[in-house]
Amino acid sequence: MRRLLSLVTLALGPAAFAQDTRYSPQLDIGFPVPAAVKDLNPKPAKLRLYASVNRGPFTQVSERGINDLAPIAGRQPGFIYSAKADGEEEFAVQLVYADGTVSPAVEKLRTDSRVIFDTRPPAVTVSADGAATVTWSAQDENLDADGILLECKWQNGDAKWHEVPKPRSGFAARDKYTWAGLTRESRTLEVRVTATDKAGHKTSSRVVRLPSSGTDSPRGGDDVEVTPRRAAGPVGISGRLTDDVPGQPQILYFNKRDLTIKSKLQTVTRSGVVAVHLFAKQLSANPNGNWIAAKKQACNIAYQEPNPAVEIPFTAPEDGRYGFIVIPENGAGNRDRDPASTALAQHLVEVDTKAPVVKIRRAIPTPGGSTGTRLEIEWDADDLNLMTDPIVIEYAADKTAKDWVSVAERIPNSRRYVWDVPDKTPFKVYLKVRATDKATNTGEAISVDPIIIDLDKPSAVIETVQTAGGLSPTGPGSIPTTPTERPPPSASPPSSAPPPPSSTPILPVPTGGVPDTIPKIR
Structure with a gap:
């Protein structure tokens, strides 16, 4: 059976940065060694792995030859280490050379990798607090700051769990949540909380059910689609349900304020549809405010016309989140009443024209x-x-x-x-x-x-020394000399003898330099 390992790449450099802390969900961990270590000059003969438990002194835990590193599936070979218990440990590597010297010395070891071993998953409890509120508590020493997930679904309805949008600050480990729209529902909401820790462990709570206090379900509106006018560019989609009640629309993100609301009419009566009324609400400014009649768009859609649809231009006055509701009016003047302030949006849009x-x-x-x-x-x-x-x-x-x-x-x-x-x-x-x-x-x-980023210092060695003319010395310590020419013998004796030399002559000095002492000619 293949042994499963967490993996941490050894930096083999200065002290580890804070982001180099890794969380391991198991006690067995692999340390791949960078292949570049084998290219060092001089090349180390061995590598030693040192560990420090809870910031204590480093202790040698393994030694491997440079060509005898432990195999690690799918990665470079290196070290395999098994911790004795959960907790924090720091690791460093020492290079050992063929002559017995090491780098760095034990007293100069610095942390290459920091690992927190965490084999225990979070503990999560959740309970109903009234008809529309849940409270929960998630406990874990290494809980992910963004690791609380609140989900819900209708009992006996869609089997898919829907994520409840988090506030900008996220959900806390001990927190509560109230569904404002649940009081208008006659159905029962099932809720669960999932907590994730930094080692990747996940725990989901038991399912709690919230009875509703309302009697009527909200009425679904016509299908509404929003697109930007004047080629606003790509549209972002949040991929998340935007209301805390399952079945609500996603948020569409636009970087232009000029939009086109496309409404697909689900029902056209015998008198046809002569107008559609667009209602809008600026949810960022006042989510509990009234719906505003933004525009009445005239149209002429006949009874049984295929694929009936209406396009309504809308310009957002400012950046922010907007909700939309479309209400059609037939030729006989019949239409639904204006939406109440508590009515849910048929479509949600975030207008964001500012770059990060x-x-x-x-x-x-x-x-x-x-x-x-x-x-x-x-x-x-x-x-x-x-x-x-x-x-x-x-x-x-x-x-x-x-x-x-x-x-x-x-x-x-x-x-x-x-x-x-x-x-x-x-x-x-x-x-x-x-x-x-x-x-x-x-x-x-x-x-x-x-x-x-070039932090290295150049280096050099002296290969040889030459004269300015390019001639090398004849041997170690030798000094090139210029022989003295003797004058040709005279046919007749000189009239007088030459005067004696004033001093002993010295050998000529080459321009390339000579040793500090020069022997005299005697």
């Missing part, structure tokens, strides 16, 4: 050991309607470059990312961070100054 505001706060390069430079990137991206994974990070050698190279695509707005810079990246780069919202507006920021 993006700012690069800092980008800090640090040596990454065998993996090269690591660049810690921090940014701010703010928008009310950001996509789930809205961030794209890119780089270019030129600030005005037309084409940028991807660093990370569609990542969460964590406001922090650590990039292991590839070797072929230019020595200085500009960074661009882009954020996209659900209405497809995109904001971006480019680093003001280039970021130097």
